[in-house]
Amino acid sequence: MKISQTASRGWDMDLWVSGILRIGLSLSLTFITCGLVWKWHEVGAIRFDYSLPKTSVLQFVLEELHLLLRGTFRPRLLINLGIAILLLTPYVRVLVSVFYFAMVERNRKYTLFTLFVFLTLTYNLLFR
Numbered sequence: 001m002k003i004s005q006t007a008s009r010g011w012d013m014d015l016w017v018s019g020i021l022r023i024g025l026s027l028s029l030t031f032i033t034c035g036l037v038w039k040w041h042e043v044g045a046i047r048f049d050y051s052l053p054k055t056s057v058l059q060f061v062l063e064e065l066h067l068l069l070r071g072t073f074r075p076r077l078l079i080n081l082g083i084a085i086l087l088l089t090p091y092v093r094v095l096v097s098v099f100y101f102a103m104v105e106r107n108r109k110y111t112l113f114t115l116f117v118f119l120t121l122t123y124n125l126l127f128r
Contacts, residue, residue: 005013011104015095022077039075055127057087091125094118 040046055063069078086124098118102109 013097013100016100017093021089021095024085024092028082028089031078031085033082035075035078035080038078042075049118050088056128057084060084061088063119091118091121094121119126123127 036046060080064077064080064084068081094114094117097114099113101107101114105111
């Protein structure tokens with residue numbers, strides 16, 4: 001069995017991607033579950049007339065972080081933070097991929113393709 005050159009340098013892209021996705025999903029589920037349990041404990045039922053604000057993902061994340069820093073703890077904050085983590089997980093995955101292809105693989109074609117995806121995601125996070 002042959003070990004790839006990048007794996008011998010300590011970088012296995014499959015492990016990085018799966019780790020990022022697992023951590024993002026686990027954190028997201030933890031926050032959402034805690035928020036739902038807290039809501040159930042307060043009200044006695046899980047009833048949501050829940051709608052996300054009509055803002056960009058970045059504005060949504062910044063508003064929730066602002067509430068967190070102000071100390072405004074509520075079940076909806078935990079749920080929104082879980083949703084924000086879930087939305088940002090693919091973004092972090094693509095960012096790591098850009099660095100991987102540029103620094104480890106030194107593959108310009110994949111770096112450019114991944115950078116294009118990253119810039120498209122960034123545009124959508126900021127302006128949509």
